[in-house]
Amino acid sequence: MADWNGVEFEGLVLHSGRLTLRPWQPGDAAAVQAVMADERMHRHLPLPWPYSAEDARGLVTEQGRAAGSRLDCAIAENTSGRLVGSATLQLPSPGAGGADSAEIGYWVAVADWGRGFATEATRTLARFGFGNGLIRIRIRCEVPHVASAAVALRAGFGFESISRASLRGTGGSVLDAAVFARTATDPDEPVAVSWPVFGPVSDGVVTVRPVGPHDWPVLLAEANNDAARQWGFSDERVTEAQARDRAGRAGLDRLVSGQNWLLICDAATGAGAGILTLRRFGPPGVVAIGYGVLPEFRGRGFTARALALLAGWAFRRTQIVRLELGCKAGNVASARAALAAGFVQEGRRAGRLRNPDGSYSDELVFGLVRPPA
Structure with a gap:
């Protein structure tokens, strides 16, 4: 049996508060096959489907x-x-560049999702690796795989980048990967997420919830309808690929970036009616809002209702102290929606917002401040 940095792997067992990380045993094959019988395990794992007894035996007899x-x-x-x-814990190849770096991968059975087992196991492997000479460990996951990204952050791995076409997916596909990493000198503490968990929230007419990967048709339609293009900054159309990318990245953005995409829905049908975008900028506690509603849902007060729901959540559940939004001076419907949601018009900035033809319009500025306790 080979060793690594003087550590013999044969029989090596690691312990944490609730878990034992031990060598695979032939008797584990039946349990592995039972876990992999749930199709949800295959959404982000490039594994055979259906998963056979032979596949399970192959996993438990790996010679790593x-x-x-x-x-x-x-x-x-x-x-x-x-x-x-x-x-x-995938170890570095001898003589390879970055010879002291490694990678952690994990999966947890569906029945045990949400119990923190993946985070605990990841922290255990990271402590072992850093305690035995590693200087850097990374985690990669599919960009839309929010649960895996959250595990990385809770285990103390900071987001570094999106590595394009660097991860194998199901059916031989090649996927973009979100890359997280820790070094031996990083604190052994969770990395804070950028935005707290949102809703969904509803007033019975409108529901606002986070955008997910399957919501790309709403993003595409909202960006390309005539009114959105009229009041937008450019005459370039958003492509389906761009809409899919935005929707696929929305969950990751909520965890690691200053941007948060939310979907406005018809509460009665669940149909996507428009979008809200939140963006942190400038002073702490200040968030800018953008919004748009599809033509078939206009004139029903959906924008004002969605803004009011958003403001209620922001002031109840976060440290946000001020919400801001702006619209072009001629966009009467947008201004009315802001006022109806309780925003106050605070001023007008001349020639600030670009028009599709290259000219510039004045911007009407609205704000809403956290009410006194």
């Missing part, structure tokens, strides 16, 4: 430990011994 190239671990619950997932 024997070669000294990976610390492959079954994750078992301490109290019951029950298999709950998998965690791997």
